[in-house]
Amino acid sequence: MTANEVYSQWATTVHALMKELLDERPEVVRDYKPITKGGDRHGAMEWMFYSQGTSTDPLDRLASVGVIPQPSSDRADLEFSFGARLGDRYTRKIASYLDIQHKDLGLGEIAKGIEDAVMQAEALTEEDLGAVIPNLSW
Numbered sequence: 001m002t003a004n005e006v007y008s009q010w011a012t013t014v015h016a017l018m019k020e021l022l023d024e025r026p027e028v029v030r031d032y033k034p035i036t037k038g039g040d041r042h043g044a045m046e047w048m049f050y051s052q053g054t055s056t057d058p059l060d061r062l063a064s065v066g067v068i069p070q071p072s073s074d075r076a077d078l079e080f081s082f083g084a085r086l087g088d089r090y091t092r093k094i095a096s097y098l099d100i101q102h103k104d105l106g107l108g109e110i111a112k113g114i115e116d117a118v119m120q121a122e123a124l125t126e127e128d129l130g131a132v133i134p135n136l137s138w
Contacts, residue, residue: 003071010069010076011038011045013102017110018047025107028115030122032063044068044079049114051121059084059124063095063117065110074102080113082121089129095120 001009015038021028032049039046044066051061061084068077077099083092095117098109 001071003069006069006071007045009102010067013105014038014045014047014065014067014110017105017107020107021111021114025111028111028118029063030118032061032118036064038067041066049118053086059086059126059129061085061121061124062092063114063121065113065117075099076102076105078105078109078113080117082117082124084121084124084129085133086126086129088133089126090131090133091124091129093120 018034018037022034029049030051032051034047035050036046036048039048045068046064046066048062048064053060061082063082064080066079066081068079070076077097079097080095081092082095083090085091096113098113100109
């Protein structure tokens with residue numbers, strides 16, 4: 001298979017699993033809404049879920065999975081991450097990582113990784129926000 005065919009195969013598989021996750025196990029993502037569906041992020045295909053802050057909990061939070069196929073094999077790296085933002089302060093961290101063969105990837109692996117990322121995002125507090133989004137002056 002070409003690299004494009006490998007990426008397409010993984011994108012099709014993960015997209016179907018994310019749809020299945022939202023349809024059959026919505027409790028995993030809680031009130032997080034999908035905002036990307038396999039978009040490019042530094043060479044990875046990323047599916048991101050977002051939860052907007054409220055008056056009682058002002059942090060905007062995210063959980064995501066980045067899929068990086070290995071074109072020379074039937075494997076991909078899955079990186080589950082989480083983060084939060086308030087104003088111009090934010091954090092983003094890796095929740096877990098998985099190296100898996102295409103035939104072994106199923107809803108269970110996706111659900112476990114996303115659920116873990118959501119739980120870690122929910123545990124973040126304002127004190128965890130260290131980085132500042134740069135103010136670009138043109």
